[in-house]
Amino acid sequence: MNAKQTSSTVRGRAAGRPARVSRDDIVRAARRIVDDEGLAGLTMRRLAGEVGTTPMALYHYVSDKDALLVLLLEDLAREIPRPRLPSDPRQRIIAVFRHLRTAFSSFPWVTEVIGTDDLMSEEGLFYVERTVAAAIEAGLTPRQAVDCYRALWYYTVGEITIRRSAARRDEVRAAPNLRDQMFAHLDPEQYPHLAALGPRWAELTARDTYRAGLEALVDGLLPTAPG
Amino acid sequence: MNAKQTSSTVRGRAAGRPARVSRDDIVRAARRIVDDEGLAGLTMRRLAGEVGTTPMALYHYVSDKDALLVLLLEDLAREIPRPRLPSDPRQRIIAVFRHLRTAFSSFPWVTEVIGTDDLMSEEGLFYVERTVAAAIEAGLTPRQAVDCYRALWYYTVGEITIRRSAARRDEVRAAPNLRDQMFAHLDPEQYPHLAALGPRWAELTARDTYRAGLEALVDGLLPTAPG
DNA sequence: ACCTGAACACCGTTCAAGT
DNA sequence: ACCTGAACACCGTTCAAGT
Numbered sequence: 001m002n003a004k005q006t007s008s009t010v011r012g013r014a015a016g017r018p019a020r021v022s023r024d025d026i027v028r029a030a031r032r033i034v035d036d037e038g039l040a041g042l043t044m045r046r047l048a049g050e051v052g053t054t055p056m057a058l059y060h061y062v063s064d065k066d067a068l069l070v071l072l073l074e075d076l077a078r079e080i081p082r083p084r085l086p087s088d089p090r091q092r093i094i095a096v097f098r099h100l101r102t103a104f105s106s107f108p109w110v111t112e113v114i115g116t117d118d119l120m121s122e123e124g125l126f127y128v129e130r131t132v133a134a135a136i137e138a139g140l141t142p143r144q145a146v147d148c149y150r151a152l153w154y155y156t157v158g159e160i161t162i163r164r165s166a167a168r169r170d171e172v173r174a175a176p177n178l179r180d181q182m183f184a185h186l187d188p189e190q191y192p193h194l195a196a197l198g199p200r201w202a203e204l205t206a207r208d209t210y211r212a213g214l215e216a217l218v219d220g221l222l223p224t225a226p227g
Numbered sequence: 228m229n230a231k232q233t234s235s236t237v238r239g240r241a242a243g244r245p246a247r248v249s250r251d252d253i254v255r256a257a258r259r260i261v262d263d264e265g266l267a268g269l270t271m272r273r274l275a276g277e278v279g280t281t282p283m284a285l286y287h288y289v290s291d292k293d294a295l296l297v298l299l300l301e302d303l304a305r306e307i308p309r310p311r312l313p314s315d316p317r318q319r320i321i322a323v324f325r326h327l328r329t330a331f332s333s334f335p336w337v338t339e340v341i342g343t344d345d346l347m348s349e350e351g352l353f354y355v356e357r358t359v360a361a362a363i364e365a366g367l368t369p370r371q372a373v374d375c376y377r378a379l380w381y382y383t384v385g386e387i388t389i390r391r392s393a394a395r396r397d398e399v400r401a402a403p404n405l406r407d408q409m410f411a412h413l414d415p416e417q418y419p420h421l422a423a424l425g426p427r428w429a430e431l432t433a434r435d436t437y438r439a440g441l442e443a444l445v446d447g448l449l450p451t452a453p454g
Numbered sequence: 455a456c457c458t459g460a461a462c463a464c465c466g467t468t469c470a471a472g473t
Numbered sequence: 474a475c476c477t478g479a480a481c482a483c484c485g486t487t488c489a490a491g492t
Contacts, residue, residue: 043483043485059487129417146424147439147440150440151382155440162381194352197359212374212378213444218447272466291466292466457490461489471476473476
């Protein structure tokens with residue numbers, strides 16, 4: 001992972017051949033691919049083509065495909081503007097997570113990469129700090145505040161993940177939808193409530209309920225919910 | 228998807244050559260691979276070897292790798308025993324989701340496959356039905372009960388996903404951990420609370436806080452929490 | 455220091471053919 | 474009906490070499 005000095009190609013510009021590509025070129029091209037076509041479109045070979053070199057040249061700048069993904073994440077983090085946050089602690093927490101979920105939803109590839117129990121980059125820590133601060137202000141201990149942050153992060157990652165893969169599913173299997181058929185032929189003895197819901201299930205689960213769930217979770221986590 | 232009649236190889240046993248493998252053989256072998264080595268270990272070629280045929284023979288039984296994954300999910304769903312559920316609605320909801328999260332955590336490959344906004348198989352609907360029923364009993368409208376189920380499912384999927392990828396990260400990058408280093412060198416001006424937490428962050432986030440978050444979420448979602 | 459070509463060890467899937 | 478062999482169009486990465 002840290003075998004390759006990340007700055008070697010930047011600092012040590014003294015001798016040798018002039019570089020034809022830079023790490024920034026690579027990251028920019030990778031971002032273009034990934035923003036337009038999702039993570040599946042990003043291969044080392046394809047990226048090399050886009051950037052105008054051979055696949056092998058890339059390994060001079062990134063050591064690994066995984067390392068490239070980390071660079072991508074950092075690049076995005078720098079790009080997302082920080083939100084203005086309200087002073088009421090409860091409202092502030094809600095604003096932080098609504099902001100995060102909106103930001104990440106615009107870049108679906110992020111959810112496929114993420115895989116970390118905290119927002120790793122320096123940029124990401126901004127949101128953690130604000131959440132923990134607000135939770136303490138609202139009356140939690142530091143330890144409870146960390147737990148609060150984690151619960152909210154779990155909920156948010158889950159919502160984005162599921163919403164994303166539901167969207168992808170709808171893309172692939174075009175029309176009638178296995179799920180709808182299933183709900184139409186449900187045994188009312190075994191599943192009385194679901195059978196009663198019937199076709200309404202589809203429309204109900206298509207609604208965006210992130211915010212309501214978020215507020216419920218915050219209410220449950222904070223000592224008291226102000227009027 | 229439904230291009231291939233799924234029962235053709237089972238029902239139409241009249242003419243032709245006797246089968247050397249069955250779909251059950253295939254699913255069983257795939258389960259072995261995936262339980263032991265995770266989803267990454269499962270390739271059509273590898274599976275064919277394990278089952279004693281060529282990769283192409285598999286396509287007689289499964290049409291697609293994706294179709295195989297669905298069979299895998301259904302196989303697991305049949306295997307998981309249904310839990311005994313308490314009569315108090317709030318406790319019942321908590322029991323349902325604790326059960327689901329325990330079951331899924333034992334089979335990490337499930338989280339990589341999942342990608343659906345409801346537990347698709349008939350088996351999975353058992354848990355949805357119970358949750359919705361309990362939520363209505365607790366005083367929610369059917370619509371609110373569906374939202375309640377979804378919020379809990381988001382939280383649970385997020386928790387499993389993140390916990391899983393944190394575990395995988397710890398496997399790969401062995402020792403000192405980038406995160407810990409970061410928390411050691413945090414600017415206390417910019418991140419006062421996180422800097423104060425310092426090395427405690429690692430131990431705090433290593434704790435299993437699923438249940439506490441679950442209860443908070445249920446409290447926030449249900450009309451009133453009984454004593 | 456920067457880049458290339460050839461090669462290794464893989465993928466999922468299609469297609470035409472065999473029994 | 475069930476299965477095979479060869480092939481297509483890909484992967485990420487290593488290694489030795491070129492300028």
